[in-house]
Amino acid sequence: MDLNEAITGRRAVREYTTESLDELTVTQLIHAAMEAPSAKNVQPWTFTVLRNQKLLDQISEVSKALVLKTITPPLxxxxxQSYLQDPKFHIFYHAPVLILISANADGSEVIEDCALAAQNLMLAAFAAGLGSCWIGLAQNFLNSAEGKKLLGVPEGWVSVAPIIVGHPKSPAAPVPRKKPEILLID
Ligand SMILES: Cc1cc2nc3c(=O)[nH]c(=O)nc-3n(C[C@H](O)[C@H](O)[C@H](O)COP(=O)(O)O)c2cc1C
Structure with a gap:
């Protein structure tokens, strides 16, 4: 797929079929993520792959409760609030796989590095005919001591990008972009 097609065509996908994702595909997505640049080439990322739907259900429930406790108006x-209070709302949209990108090293730029890896992963997923979505709603819990213990993630790591991947039920509608704000300095 042409790069521009991938950049403009990728969408956050929130509806998935029940089809699972094979290991080879997940490995290929992780390799695409690892091609991202990183400051001083530290490559400070670990990819945790979760397929256990019971565990994902549990994380969804705890994350909803945690976010509900912390959100404040107005944004x-x-x-x-109504999504989080809806028992049917699943923060991972029942996607077959969650790939969590964690920063596994200290450093002032490890978050940027992991975010770049995340974008690569999402673009590669789209190019492979898959859907993906970064699930920020999971981040509070995944960064808590309890969340890290549940996944067996070391306390010192930072959970940066929880990304669901799966086969889209249908193509996601385009989301409009703002007009570019460009500041030209002579
Ligand atoms: C850091 C980050 C956190 C996000 N968290 C969520 C989330 O918790 N739930 C969700 O459905 N979408 C989440 N998204 C997806 C955005 O809502 C989506 O990217 C945005 O609306 C633009 O749509 P597009 O990705 O289709 O272009 C997140 C995206 C980013 C970059």
Whole structure:
């Protein structure tokens, strides 16, 4: 796929079929993520692959409760609150796989590094005909001591990018972009 097609065509996908994702595909996505640049080439990332739907259900429930306790108006407050209070709302949208990118090293730029890896992963997923979505709603819990213990992730790591991947039920609608804000300095 042409790079521009991938950049403009990728969407956050929130509806998945029940089809699973084979190991080879997950490995290929991780390799694409690892091609990202990183400051001083530290490559400070670890990829935790979760397929256990019971565990994902559990993380979804705990994350919802945690976010509900911490959100404050005004930004999208009412809409988010009603989603989080809806027992049917699953933060991972029942996707077959969650790939969590964690920063596994100290450093002032490890978050940027992991975010770049995340974008590579999402673009590669799209190019492979798959859907993906970064699930920020999981981050509070995945960064808590309890969340790290549940996944067996060391306390010192930072959970940066929880990304769900799966086969989209249907193509996601395009999301409009703002006009570019460009500051030209002579
Ligand atoms: C850091 C980050 C956190 C996000 N968290 C969530 C989330 O918790 N749930 C969700 O459904 N989408 C989440 N998204 C997806 C955004 O809502 C989505 O990327 C945005 O609306 C633009 O749509 P597009 O990705 O289709 O272009 C997140 C995206 C980013 C970059």
């Amino acid at each position: 999208h407050f009412d809409q988010l």
